[in-house]
Each structure stands twice: as C-alpha cells, then as structure tokens.
Amino acid sequence: MKNIKYTTTIILAGLFTITGSGCKKFIELSPVDNRVSENFYKTEKDANEALNSVYDALQWHTNAGGGGFSPDPMMADIASDDSYAGGASRSDSPDMIQIDQQKIAPTNSLTRVYWGNHYTGIYRANLLLQKLPDINMPAAAKAKIAAECKFLRAFFYFDLAKWFGNIPLITAPQSPGEYCVVNASPAQTFNQIAQDLVEAMPVLDKSDLRTSKAHATRWSAIGLLGRVYLFYKGVYKAELQADGTAVNGPYVLTQLQDLITNSGHDLLGAYADNFTKANEFSKESVWEISYSNDNPWFDWNYIQGGEGNMQPLMQAPRIEGDPLYSTGWSFAPVTQELYNSYEANDPRRTATIINMETDLKGKVSVGYQHTGFFSKKYTTTAEYRPTTGQYELNWGNNYRSIRFSDVLLMAAELDFTNGGSQAQNYLNRVRNRVSLGSKTVTLAAIYQERRAELALEGIRYWDLLRQGLPAAAQAITISGKKGPGYTGDQVDYNVTFNQATRGLFPIPQSELDQCSSVLKPNF
Structure with missing residues (x-):
C-alpha cells in the first residue's frame, strides 16, 4: 500500500x-x-x-x-x-x-x-x-x-x-x-526539534497512516517527541523548551498517554505480522516511511530518483535457490549476543532473526563477519521481490519507524521515572502480546524489553547511549568472543x-x- x-x-x-x-x-x-x-x-x-x-x-x-x-x-x-x-x-x-x-x-x-x-x-x-x-x-x-x-x-x-x-x-x-x-549546541538543536513538534501536533490529522495516505499525523509527532525527549534527557541530562512550553517528563508522558488512549493505534495480534506487506500502515504503525517498486527504476547513477529501499537487499543473505528469500549482500549479520539475549520461549527471536541452519533452504555464500544470523524484519522476502525495474533498486519494504509497542515502552519508562502507576500495565501489554509472563517493572526490565521488541529496527544503539557511555562501552566492546556459527579470524x-x-x-x-x-x- x-x-x-x-x-x-x-x-x-x-x-x-x-x-x-x-x-x-x-x-x-x-x-x-x-x-x-x-x-x-x-x-x-x-x-x-x-x-x-x-x-x-x-x-x-x-x-x-x-x-x-x-x-x-x-x-x-x-x-x-x-x-x-x-x-x-x-x-x-x-x-x-x-x-x-x-x-x-x-x-x-x-x-x-x-x-x-x-x-x-x-x-x-x-x-x-x-x-x-x-x-x-x-x-x-x-x-x-x-x-x-x-x-x-x-x-x-x-x-x-x-x-x-x-x-x-x-x-x-x-x-x-x-x-x-x-x-x-545540542540544546539549541533539540529545543528547535521540540518546538517544531509541539507546534505541529495540534494541526496534524488525528488519523491513522492509511487514512492520512502515509502523511505524518498528530500521533506520529507525539511518538517522535517521546523518542526525542528520552534521548536528550538520557544523553544530555536536561529538559527541553519549545518556545514557551516546558517539554519535560510529565508533559511528554501526557502526550504519549493521549496517543495510547485516543489514537486508535494498538498492537497487532501476532508480532511477526508487523513486517509483512499486508500490514504496511497497520494500526501498530505510528510513523512509517514508504518505499515501493511502483515507479520501476534502473539508473545506478541516480538511485534516489526511484522509490526503492536498499536496506532489505543489503542485509539479506547471499543465497541461491531458496523459495522464501532472494539473494542479497549480507551486510549487518546479526550477533550471537542478540540471539542469546532473548528469553527461551520468546517468539520474537524467530520473528526477528533468520537462523541459517533452520530457516534457509538454499545455498548460502559466506561473507565477511559471517555469524549464521541475518535480519528477518527487513529482508528479501518473496512477497517484496521486485517484478519490474533493476532488481537491486526496487525493494518496496516500508520502514516502520515508530511502532505502538515502542510508544507503550516509552510511556512505561516515563511513568516509572515520574512516579506514575501505569508502567507495569504498559510493560505487560507488550509482553502479553507474545505470551510472556509478567515481569516486575524496573528500568532494566524496560530496556531489556525494548531490545527484544525493537531489535534490528535501528533503536538499540540510541538506547545504549542514553544509558550512559560506560553502559554503551560495556555492551558494544567485544574481545575474544565468537559464536559457534562465526566464520573468520577473531580479530574481525x-x-x-x-x-x-x-x-x-x-x-x-x-x-x-x-x-x-x-x-x-x-x-
């Protein structure tokens, strides 16, 4: 769509x-x-x-x-x-x-x-x-x-x-x-971002993305404001000002609660459905970037003239003869650390990560830093395979930039840190969707849930930075460790x-x- x-x-x-x-x-x-x-x-x-x-x-x-x-x-x-x-x-x-x-x-x-x-x-x-x-x-x-x-x-x-x-x-x-x-300064830039969003929110349509025809809505702006505030507060330890409006934790939480209660957005019944073609601009998608092969493109010298998404091709496995996946370039192979981070019975792992040993039927060519794991959310699935235009330039996978589950977890974090009473409920809604039991709400539990829920959607790095540079260093620094499916020298x-x-x-x-x-x- x-x-x-x-x-x-x-x-x-x-x-x-x-x-x-x-x-x-x-x-x-x-x-x-x-x-x-x-x-x-x-x-x-x-x-x-x-x-x-x-x-x-x-x-x-x-x-x-x-x-x-x-x-x-x-x-x-x-x-x-x-x-x-x-x-x-x-x-x-x-x-x-x-x-x-x-x-x-x-x-x-x-x-x-x-x-x-x-x-x-x-x-x-x-x-x-x-x-x-x-x-x-x-x-x-x-x-x-x-x-x-x-x-x-x-x-x-x-x-x-x-x-x-x-x-x-x-x-x-x-x-x-x-x-x-x-x-x-970061304060000047982030205050301008906050001002733009605060001014846009009351004017944008109160609709879903299908009704708005993929244009930003009031709810898109609120979701983005939540993400902006949490990043700035975490990294710079300060509040935001949008002209005469104090954009602080209680203010942002109120906006997110408005989205949760009044927008009509909700979780899809099945987690994996978020990344299917049929569920582009679904009720879970608060902000989504549109791609397509409706305008078939061939020009390698002016790629941005088309409407294709390069990411699915770039991070798909180099595979031949598989009925579900077309060949890609094998960038961004998934780490063993992410694979191991899931609870044993969490279905989000199989919806997020392609395991070469169990999920692929074709012949895989081993690339650099091969781990045996690839992204399943944005990849070369058969339903997105371009039917016209240059094969590499016309992948139509939309990017779900802000999902309702992210909004629930942002609200849980702000509610918890501002002494509210709904954080446990917000966390439970996300876990209940994937049939996981209740977990006592803490900041650590919320961050872990964000990793499992939002993995390979471009969120994890920013969540690490806003926890502080030592936390980011502890997570990202790896030495002398290789997963069982890794191919290549340890130094890689x-x-x-x-x-x-x-x-x-x-x-x-x-x-x-x-x-x-x-x-x-x-x-």
Whole structure:
C-alpha cells in the first residue's frame, strides 16, 4: 500500500541542500524544466508537490554525489552490539567497517552521504515554509502543510543531532554567502526539534497512516517527541523548551498517554505480522516511511530518483535457490549476543532473526563477519521481490519507524521515572502480546524489553547511549568472543567502543574544509 508518490520536477537549485562543498555543485545546475522557484510556488497543487519533495528525502540511502549506501536503521544496528558490518569481504565496504569498529574517519563516504541527504530534506522543508504564506490556497490546508514540514524538519534534525551532536541549525533557506553556519549546541538543536513538534501536533490529522495516505499525523509527532525527549534527557541530562512550553517528563508522558488512549493505534495480534506487506500502515504503525517498486527504476547513477529501499537487499543473505528469500549482500549479520539475549520461549527471536541452519533452504555464500544470523524484519522476502525495474533498486519494504509497542515502552519508562502507576500495565501489554509472563517493572526490565521488541529496527544503539557511555562501552566492546556459527579470524569480531567520540559520527571533512572559518569538528 503506497500512498505518496515522491516525484517532482521542481528546479534542482530550489531543492538540494546548501551547506558544504557537496551543495554548491547542485545549486549551479540548470533547471530540469521551465518551472523555476520564481514561478512555481503559486497554487495548492504546487504546494503539495513541494511537500512530496520533502517526504522524498526520507527514502534516500545515497545521493548524486555517490559514496555508498547509508540506511539509518542498518547503520545504527551495526554501530550497536546487535550487528556487525558484514558484506562480501573485508574490502567490500571499508567505510561500513569503520562504523562497526567505532573508528570512523571524517572522510567516511557514508557519513558524508547521510549528512547531505538530511540537509537536503531540511532545505526543502525550509523553502516550502518560506513560500507558503504567499501561495493561493485555503488557510487550513496551508497550516497542515506547514505542520507536516515542521514534523519532517524535526525528523531530519533528530537523525543528524543523534549522529553528529553539534551541527549547523538552519531554519530558513540560505542565499549565496550564507552557506557556512556555525555549529549549534545540542540544546539549541533539540529545543528547535521540540518546538517544531509541539507546534505541529495540534494541526496534524488525528488519523491513522492509511487514512492520512502515509502523511505524518498528530500521533506520529507525539511518538517522535517521546523518542526525542528520552534521548536528550538520557544523553544530555536536561529538559527541553519549545518556545514557551516546558517539554519535560510529565508533559511528554501526557502526550504519549493521549496517543495510547485516543489514537486508535494498538498492537497487532501476532508480532511477526508487523513486517509483512499486508500490514504496511497497520494500526501498530505510528510513523512509517514508504518505499515501493511502483515507479520501476534502473539508473545506478541516480538511485534516489526511484522509490526503492536498499536496506532489505543489503542485509539479506547471499543465497541461491531458496523459495522464501532472494539473494542479497549480507551486510549487518546479526550477533550471537542478540540471539542469546532473548528469553527461551520468546517468539520474537524467530520473528526477528533468520537462523541459517533452520530457516534457509538454499545455498548460502559466506561473507565477511559471517555469524549464521541475518535480519528477518527487513529482508528479501518473496512477497517484496521486485517484478519490474533493476532488481537491486526496487525493494518496496516500508520502514516502520515508530511502532505502538515502542510508544507503550516509552510511556512505561516515563511513568516509572515520574512516579506514575501505569508502567507495569504498559510493560505487560507488550509482553502479553507474545505470551510472556509478567515481569516486575524496573528500568532494566524496560530496556531489556525494548531490545527484544525493537531489535534490528535501528533503536538499540540510541538506547545504549542514553544509558550512559560506560553502559554503551560495556555492551558494544567485544574481545575474544565468537559464536559457534562465526566464520573468520577473531580479530574481525573484536570491537572497542571509543568513549572519547561520545558515540558520534565526525562531521564530514568536506564540510569542515568548505566552512573552516565557522564550522568546527564535533570532537
């Protein structure tokens, strides 16, 4: 079920990002047709097409500057203790291995792609917000588009702030000579994120994602606010301010309880159903990023022009002759530590992890850092196999960015830490769905439940960081340990978490070189 077509013909200069050396060459490009920014932003149709271009940037795992593929959930899993880098061999993606080994260079191509893609989305949102007041359209429709732009800007900035820390904070389109911007403090950036979400929440539709046709809803904004607050509070030990609104634990808990009680969202009956094609935009999905093969794509030189998701292909096993799975690239092989972390009778393990010995029927080619385990949630299942277009570029698996179970566990954490009485109930709802008995609610129990419930969805790394750098180091640092299915030298599986980097990506060297007068390294 794909509802947003991420296609547009607006002038490239009006849509690409504006910070760093990777931006100027885009700004100098000629228009792709005669609708330049000066004559485009006139009608409601124009505004909606421009909004689609903001959503478009959510899909990107590469960009026109090249440099590899950087799906956010997969990179976060590789940085955590749930996955290794993997791939065909040690030379397949050295930049992904840097993320796995916590030794990321400022010249890493994946972080540069990630930075550029997110600032592209921010620029598109800023540009539309600037143009909206002068567009001829009903006030209510205009307000809703503005709210969606703020939600999307918050989403992009949250990703950047998690990975890079001190980043440029840009809330309006820039002109030549303004491209270089000083690093903002985390407090400035996170307060802006909170403000965008608080302003968007009352305007966005109170609907599910099927009704909204995959557009962000009030409930999407509340779910994201919960995630933003818990990360900021855990990592920076401070509260947030959204203009005149104090965004603290009680405030965020109240919003999450509104979502739980009034949104109509709920848990699906079977845990594994969350990741099937039939359950895209299901009642459990609070925020979801849409992908498809509805627009068959062939162009390896402009991959982001299509609508495919690279992550399923990247982390699927290199397999031939299996009736359920098509061959992939074997990145992000799953660790023995994650496999062992589940309770013995927890069905989420088999719904989350492909065990090569029991789940695969075809012939598997062993790749780098092979463990015998692969992600089952986002992979090359038969129902998603592209029927047209380039095989590698058209996987349509949607990414369930915020699920209702995550909302319940966020609420349990905030309720527990703020002296409420519902934390046990929220925790039990998640466990009851998979027929596990009640467990006494503690912070440790909530974190363990989050690992089991949300594994291989790009959440674990951030949960470790917000528990503190020593906790992250204890979990991620591995030396002298190999699982029984591992293939390769022990050194390939040793990881040391570097607390000096605070778990951050370095700001790309190309950005620092371009803006050396104002932009500084983040560690």
